[in-house]
Each structure stands twice: as structure tokens, then as C-alpha cells.
Amino acid sequence: MLLIVAEHLNEIKPFLDSLPFKKEGELYRYDNIVVFVNHGRGGLSLGFKVSQLLERYDVSIALLFGFAGGICNVKPGEFVFLERVKLFDNKAKPLFNPVELTKVYNFKTISGITLLDGFNFDNGYLSLFGDCIDREAYFFAKALSVSKSFGLILKVISDRNSKADIERLRLDGFKYDVEKLKALIFELAQVEKDPIFSEAFRYTGFFNIKILDGIKRLIEAKHLSFSRRQMLYKKIIINNANKKTEPMSTKTVFIEKGVDTSRIKIDLNSKRLVYIDDYVPYFHNLKDRAAVIFANKKGEFLRKTPDNYTPDGGYGYSLLGSYNCIYDCSYCFLKGYFKSFNPVVFLNYQDYFSSIAETLKKDKKRPLYFYAGSFSDPVALSVFSDFYVKLVEFFSSLEDRVFLEIRTKSSYIKPFLSLKPSGNVVFAFSVSPNDVCKTYEAFTPKLSLRLEAIKRLDDVGFLVGIRIDPVIVEHLEAYEGLFDFIDGLRNLHSVEIGFLRFDKNDYKTMLKKSPSILRGLVYENSMYRYPYKLRKKALSFFESRLKNFYVNMEY
Numbered sequence: 001m002l003l004i005v006a007e008h009l010n011e012i013k014p015f016l017d018s019l020p021f022k023k024e025g026e027l028y029r030y031d032n033i034v035v036f037v038n039h040g041r042g043g044l045s046l047g048f049k050v051s052q053l054l055e056r057y058d059v060s061i062a063l064l065f066g067f068a069g070g071i072c073n074v075k076p077g078e079f080v081f082l083e084r085v086k087l088f089d090n091k092a093k094p095l096f097n098p099v100e101l102t103k104v105y106n107f108k109t110i111s112g113i114t115l116l117d118g119f120n121f122d123n124g125y126l127s128l129f130g131d132c133i134d135r136e137a138y139f140f141a142k143a144l145s146v147s148k149s150f151g152l153i154l155k156v157i158s159d160r161n162s163k164a165d166i167e168r169l170r171l172d173g174f175k176y177d178v179e180k181l182k183a184l185i186f187e188l189a190q191v192e193k194d195p196i197f198s199e200a201f202r203y204t205g206f207f208n209i210k211i212l213d214g215i216k217r218l219i220e221a222k223h224l225s226f227s228r229r230q231m232l233y234k235k236i237i238i239n240n241a242n243k244k245t246e247p248m249s250t251k252t253v254f255i256e257k258g259v260d261t262s263r264i265k266i267d268l269n270s271k272r273l274v275y276i277d278d279y280v281p282y283f284h285n286l287k288d289r290a291a292v293i294f295a296n297k298k299g300e301f302l303r304k305t306p307d308n309y310t311p312d313g314g315y316g317y318s319l320l321g322s323y324n325c326i327y328d329c330s331y332c333f334l335k336g337y338f339k340s341f342n343p344v345v346f347l348n349y350q351d352y353f354s355s356i357a358e359t360l361k362k363d364k365k366r367p368l369y370f371y372a373g374s375f376s377d378p379v380a381l382s383v384f385s386d387f388y389v390k391l392v393e394f395f396s397s398l399e400d401r402v403f404l405e406i407r408t409k410s411s412y413i414k415p416f417l418s419l420k421p422s423g424n425v426v427f428a429f430s431v432s433p434n435d436v437c438k439t440y441e442a443f444t445p446k447l448s449l450r451l452e453a454i455k456r457l458d459d460v461g462f463l464v465g466i467r468i469d470p471v472i473v474e475h476l477e478a479y480e481g482l483f484d485f486i487d488g489l490r491n492l493h494s495v496e497i498g499f500l501r502f503d504k505n506d507y508k509t510m511l512k513k514s515p516s517i518l519r520g521l522v523y524e525n526s527m528y529r530y531p532y533k534l535r536k537k538a539l540s541f542f543e544s545r546l547k548n549f550y551v552n553m554e555y
Contacts, residue, residue, distance in 0.1 A: 047139030069161030316369030336509025373407025428465030469498030
């Protein structure tokens, strides 16, 4: 059964009137299509009712249809699917964690906001969190998230979320292209009737009968089991991925109460400033790359790395000094590690120094490595604050064989050149051939700028590291161009080689966020990675040209 849900009768009435629906109690039925109207009782009521209907009936696909106000990236009359939706409370102003939905390919998909009460016409602010606004989508999505049914949210943009538009809708209503809605619902009903169509749509997001029919014929011809069908669906997503990149926006800055704003280096007078009590709910709910957040870190300041992570094959500690990045590398695990991909810059560096000092008292392992760069690019984020400059100064005062490794792709080294070089600090640069930079490392400095930055740090006496991680095996021969440069470094600390690797959770996230990077990976030793033979071939290539290097997390 295909269940269509609407909050208001006027939203779905043109569709009901266009077909010979029969009224059956609170439902309208036509063929395998059943419609429920909530008659304006509100989102919470709709969510409870949908849960009851999903328990009572055999619903394979449920669709919420209704009007939505456009905030940005949409225009009135446009039909859009929601790929995630968040709840916003005007009074208390908490933002609740988003509910993720299937991304529908071959169709425009956006993020939605559901208002708990009242109105909010501050579209500039709301656009940081979503593209359209309504009163019920979040509750529908929550009901579907705890059921076995497959759920979709289809909205038609009825207005531009303004007082004038709301008044116009109240007086004149809104007319949309009902024939387009019928075509979409009929195609969805056709998908619902065929179990393979329905399954393939659910796991690939391809809403196209011809494509689904091709998938079905392949499945039937090869007699694929459920597990093998899942592998097929993943391959389809990976092989049809189109990567979209958006530059980082710094027009809006969130500032948590209690931070020392004197440590912020950017000009705040030119920004939209939003002062907040706690950065976490905003960090979890912002649209990706929409703003910069300044906050004080609480709780965990250091995190132990896995074994086989350091040059001596042991463990170290990652500093949680900042989150996320201004770049947009296809393979970056941070895309799914946090709920949004916006930089958070922590300013309370003295608390980090205390945590490091305490760790050095307890952990007598030497050499002991501390890593700045596991959860962000610290050099790139140094444009926002002096945190990492202070960190370099702090480590320069520590005992020998205690190392700070700053991992980066950034060429913005100006703040560090005025510091005295220290044997405790390693600037470790991630380098890739130009083709890899262009294809997989959006908005990063080109290779020549990175090499120039490495050379300048090397010339003034800083220890430098080269991190060829991840190696993209399709471009293996192109790495040949790096070797002469590496051989010419005077203060080379170490060279690290690493391969693409994702655990099951990261792989699942990357399948949604950046599927193209997963081409050619297989599941080996609890990780998705290149097959062993390819990794062995690549290591032989590097062994033939590099005098010394270590391999990161290769088991």
C-alpha cells in the first residue's frame, strides 16, 4: 500500500478531486493508493496518527505531501523532496537533531525545517539550517524513523515565508500543478506494486521506472540474493555519483558565551554575529559549510589514537583543538563524523595545555606524539584564531621526545614563520599529485603552493613531515613527481604512506556524502580499503624510490 499523508485538506484536495477516490472512514482509497488527511490538527497529532496507520496497515511506502514556505534555493510552485528535516522551537530556541531521509536522485532534494509554534520570518537566519519551512514534516519523519516502512516527504513551495505571502495564502489559497503531482504519485504507486522496484528505490534513491526496471532485470538474470543485491545497490550509487562542492561561507559567525573574543583574528564587524549559550545544538544542525563557530571546549581535550599510528608503530594522542575544515576533500571522514560540516574553533587553549601536562605525567612513553589535525586542518584554521600558534610555543617549551605534529594541506604558514623552530614540533603536510588535488581535494591549495610552504618551513629550520595519505591508486605513477622534492629536504622528520580506509559506519556515511571516492574498495580486516594486491603493488612502488617511510594503520 502507498500511504499519502497531508496535514490540510486544501493541500491534497485537487489531487483527490482528480480521481475517483472512495471514502472509507478517515481514509480515501483508490487502487493501491490510500490518503489520510489530518485536518490541521498539528504536526504532533499527525506523527501519532501516522504511527498508528503504519502499525495497522501493510504500508510499504509512505509519502507526506503538503505546502512549504521557501527560505532559499527554491521558488514558488516548485516540487521538492526533503532529504533531512529539523525541528525549531521559537520560544526555547533549541534545535533538535535532524532526521535523515532518502536522497531522491533525478529530482531536487533540499533540507527542511519544521516550526514547533508561531512564525519565524528571519529567512537569513533560517537559511543557515534549511531551505524550506513547514509545521509537520519533522513529526512525520520521526514516525517513519521507528517503523519498517519507507518514507518520503514531497513539498510544493507555496510562498517565500513572509508575512505578506502568508496573508495572501490565507485569502486566496494556492494553486499548484496537480497533473505533475499525479504523475509523481502514479509513478510512486507503480514502484510500490513491485517489491524489487520498491527495494531498489529505497536503497539507491533512483526514482525512475526505466532505471528500476533495468536493475530488476539484472537482479532476476543473475538470481541475486538479498546480500548481493545490497552490494549491487552500493555499486550503482558509487558509479553514478556526481560530486557537488560549495565554498565555505564565513558571513555568519556563532560565538558561544564566555569565550575570549580577543583571540579571534577575523574582523567581526563585517560578519553577522549570533551569540549562543551552547555551541553543540547549532553545530549539529547547521547546513554544511554555512558558518564558523567560536566556543570553549569542555570535557575531552585529548583522545588516544589507534595503535600503528605513529612513526614508531605505536599510539599517540589527538588534540581536539578544532573541528572540521574550510576545504572539501572527497575522502575526508569528517563529512560524516560530525552532524554538520562547519568549522568549530575552540579558544580556551590553557585548558589544553593543562590536559597535555597531566597526560605527560601519567604516560611515560617516549617518544610520545600529539596530533593537531586529526579532526580539522589547524594551519588553515589559524586564519581564525591564535590557538595553534600558542600550541607551537607551548610544545617548544616541553622536554625532548615529546612531539607535536601539525597535519595540514594549507599554505597559510605566515603566523608560524616568526616563531623559533623547535625539535618538538613537526609540520606534516598532506601532499598529492595535481590530478588528485583537482579531482578529490576541493578548495585546497594546489600542490606547488604546498611544496613552497614546506620548503620555507624547512629553510628556517622547522622539522617537516610528508604525508602521502590517502594514496589514490588510480594515480599511482603521478606520485613519482614528489620524490625529488622529498629527497631535497634538509629537516625531514618522516614520510608516511596511507591508503583509503573506512570502517562500516564511515563507509555508510560516505555512501551518502561522497560515494565516488568508494570506487574499488573492498571489505578486508574490518575496514573498507583497496584490495591487498593493489596496496602491496603501491607499497613496492614507494619502496623503490623512498629511503624511509612508515605506513599508517596498515594491517
